[in-house]
Amino acid sequence: MANIAFIGLGNMGGPMALNLIKAGHEVRVYDLAPAALVAAKAGGASVAETPAAAVEGVEFVVSMLPASQHVEGLYLGGNGLLGAIRPGSLVIDCSTIAPAASRKVAQAAKALGISFIDAPVSGGTAGAAAGTLSFIVGGAAELLERARPLLGAMGKNIFHAGDNGAGQVAKICNNMLLAIHMAGSAEALALGVANGLDPSVLSDIMVKSSGRNWSLELYNPWPGVMDKVPAAHGYAGGFGSALMLKDLGLAAEASAASGSAVPLGELARALYQRHCQSEGALDFSSIVNLYRKKD
Amino acid sequence: MANIAFIGLGNMGGPMALNLIKAGHEVRVYDLAPAALVAAKAGGASVAETPAAAVEGVEFVVSMLPASQHVEGLYLGGNGLLGAIRPGSLVIDCSTIAPAASRKVAQAAKALGISFIDAPVSGGTAGAAAGTLSFIVGGAAELLERARPLLGAMGKNIFHAGDNGAGQVAKICNNMLLAIHMAGSAEALALGVANGLDPSVLSDIMVKSSGRNWSLELYNPWPGVMDKVPAAHGYAGGFGSALMLKDLGLAAEASAASGSAVPLGELARALYQRHCQSEGALDFSSIVNLYRKKD
């Protein structure tokens, strides 16, 4: 069993750390929020007072933070955590951040003899709790193998996207495509309903035809079509629209960085931006509210 | 076995008529193109010199025409074909046209005691030849049952979308969504490749994640990722970009008719419009060429 430092115990990180403990690992945790530390301690974690204390002497560091600046802020700079991590250790950053930021930290780590992979996740808070997340990994194949026992304790599918940063790129591409087909499915359903169709009948036809996509199959945005999806209970829970907007922002950054044109991605971003002015806290399938006529 | 008139023997109609003959039906055909009649005759059809001669005395009329004006032009007006069809017959129009045009013909038919359903298809020329088309039917349920033996001879899946015109609406919604996720998949792949990812690896990740959709699963637009798709052989064959553009035009019409906003559908239409300026004859997955950087 491994000695692991876990930094960042939010809605995702908290349950992920607990799954590592359940799998028998020694986990030392750090978070800015005292309540998160209390919960982790109750779950069997040892609690560190600083990030540096958390990483002292461990073989693995796992981090789960909100955005690029938090990851850069944690690891880099004069007092950056990389200085406190034992050379030879492996850092697994599960945050979804800009590929360039991830590569920057990986490079700084390498210069100190520390290994680093990016391993952003999909699957949401439910997947984090159930240990069924998907990890999309960027970094050398042998590092992925070293990380596999830990990732396997927290998730089910593990993809190898390529070198450092590639996990982030693949995650961003996937989520941009998800936003496009979710909004597209909402748009097609609203068009059909406005022209007299029943949303369940239309959903059934499209899911068996070439319109098929993940949003229609597993996550239908129209209320009353599916049970057990956010649309069935007022779009509570799930994957927040504001988080999708964040990922679409990363896609825009990646497009600018590479000179790629992403017109549908940009338009999806404008739609989510508009939607988030009033309903950012609702699940991202609530984008359908932008299309449904007011009664 | 039924007596059937079949009007319109194009790339789709030709093989559909042959499949009716193979199933044992008596089929009398009409088309403006002599070559199409020769082929149908070789396949066992009897050939009529006029549409009116084709429909004389039959129980079923099947039509497969390019656009609204052809269907209205055929059936309506002073010399319209409805005047020559025996009351009590069932007309099955398989053309993809505006729902309003379809409803107009259905109403005129009804006034003359003729039944009418819209039954647009998906599945392309390959599906037409193999008899594996999908039919999306608008019209009364009992008319669908009457039509089922004929539809079953030409296709595999038969969907009932609702009343007259509903088949057209559902087809249009489906194809708009298809255009959105095809272009969206092309966009996501191009973004990933421009940021260093392998298109096969990225496709594999997204198809197993929430980005999954029909385009990625069965019809990957990036050359080299899949065999046996248009992308594997220069986008020849398949479903032409110009035909997709036509369907996106019908979606725009339907959105205007119902006061629905379809921003992603409109943008997809602009993208296909642009693409068709040079590559309208290529399969619709060639939209990826709009995204790939020039070498």
Next chain:
Amino acid sequence: MANIAFIGLGNMGGPMALNLIKAGHEVRVYDLAPAALVAAKAGGASVAETPAAAVEGVEFVVSMLPASQHVEGLYLGGNGLLGAIRPGSLVIDCSTIAPAASRKVAQAAKALGISFIDAPVSGGTAGAAAGTLSFIVGGAAELLERARPLLGAMGKNIFHAGDNGAGQVAKICNNMLLAIHMAGSAEALALGVANGLDPSVLSDIMVKSSGRNWSLELYNPWPGVMDKVPAAHGYAGGFGSALMLKDLGLAAEASAASGSAVPLGELARALYQRHCQSEGALDFSSIVNLYRKKD
């Protein structure tokens, strides 16, 4: 002074007919709405009971109708008005319709020895009342000269766009561009205000810089920036959003007919479509409400 038949006395046609009368012309009018006829009669028009009676023996026919189907329905077909117009007369159609529809009527007129020009207007109901409309004319130059005295009685600027249909094309292009810079101006103002700027200060800067456009200069959409514009009185009056949406529909048709891509025009149409779900009766500058944050 000329003998003129005027068909269509709506918000635009009514005052236009009155200005012809004021200029000393003999005007015989027809409209479906009795109230419109009463008003015209009070203004000095003679009233006809049918379109055919209106055009009997006149040298000029002016029409001002809502859409393509009304113009085609009026002039064409078995009982079409062209059959009642004296050969050698000049028809001036001021309706904004599809260029193809306009050309179709022009051609049918020509076959009967009747001259026809399209002369869609801009300037709104205020311009119609004040006699300051702009006319954008399609048709032969000598026909424009024949029409000039009538056009000059109803408007100020007369443009010659080209042959038949060209007036419609130019009008459509102009209004598409107007929708784009109106929505663009609204978008830029909302972005500035959300980032702390005063809308009047920002408007002043942009109108004196390269952002300058007609919407900012004469028709600022942000309430409180200008007097005497629709934004100053709740967007009442002016040029209705639903009418702009109609023109954007004509632009979409023209783009499809010519294989042109109009991505910004299509997006503007989707924005106006959305806007018209709740505020179609308000002036088109109310599109700014789509951008302003809810309080």
Next chain:
Amino acid sequence: MANIAFIGLGNMGGPMALNLIKAGHEVRVYDLAPAALVAAKAGGASVAETPAAAVEGVEFVVSMLPASQHVEGLYLGGNGLLGAIRPGSLVIDCSTIAPAASRKVAQAAKALGISFIDAPVSGGTAGAAAGTLSFIVGGAAELLERARPLLGAMGKNIFHAGDNGAGQVAKICNNMLLAIHMAGSAEALALGVANGLDPSVLSDIMVKSSGRNWSLELYNPWPGVMDKVPAAHGYAGGFGSALMLKDLGLAAEASAASGSAVPLGELARALYQRHCQSEGALDFSSIVNLYRKKD
């Protein structure tokens, strides 16, 4: 006359510094490129070997740098230039950068007793050479007054947008709107031409109608319509498409920072992104090439 340090002698900064010298000011310059220093020296500047040497003892510092990171990199951090500037001096940053970055530097300056305004420019290299730039200033009104003699030596119009950062916001809004009406004008012209109109006739009609905007009036993108614009000589010179793309990126950032939706701005960005894949070095009016049909 004032003692001025000028940092950044690129295509814009070089001629701006010369205009300060011509107005009688003492100007000490710094740039990374030796050739730029040689040219400035020939024009009467004294040359400093480091930024710190340039600012030593001066009352004013003017900077003109490419992007946020350069401005932050120059002024902030352990060895940042702010540490070398005499308290009481006024820094005038003419770079176009993110408002947040500008405010950050302004705040750091204030903490050291140094005044700071943002004063991004419009007018291009021609305006820089001719001394006819426009300055859009963010910062306290009294600081603008202190800067006015310098700004007046380099430009003609001086706008006060608001507090620190407001100059950047206004510049970004203006340029987003400029991109929208430039691309919109290109789109309208291409639509008209594809439907048979002459681009000069259509331009003339729209510039005298409600389609009017700066792009059509002063900078027509269609070749052959105007002399002395980039379209008249292969889109050389002018304001590069890649620079417009940079400004649209700042608009996207500002929209994300403030939760504003800018759908037309995002689409314009995607269009320029696509355009820059092949023609980023051409003037931004060359976006018309994206719309013109290939011969």
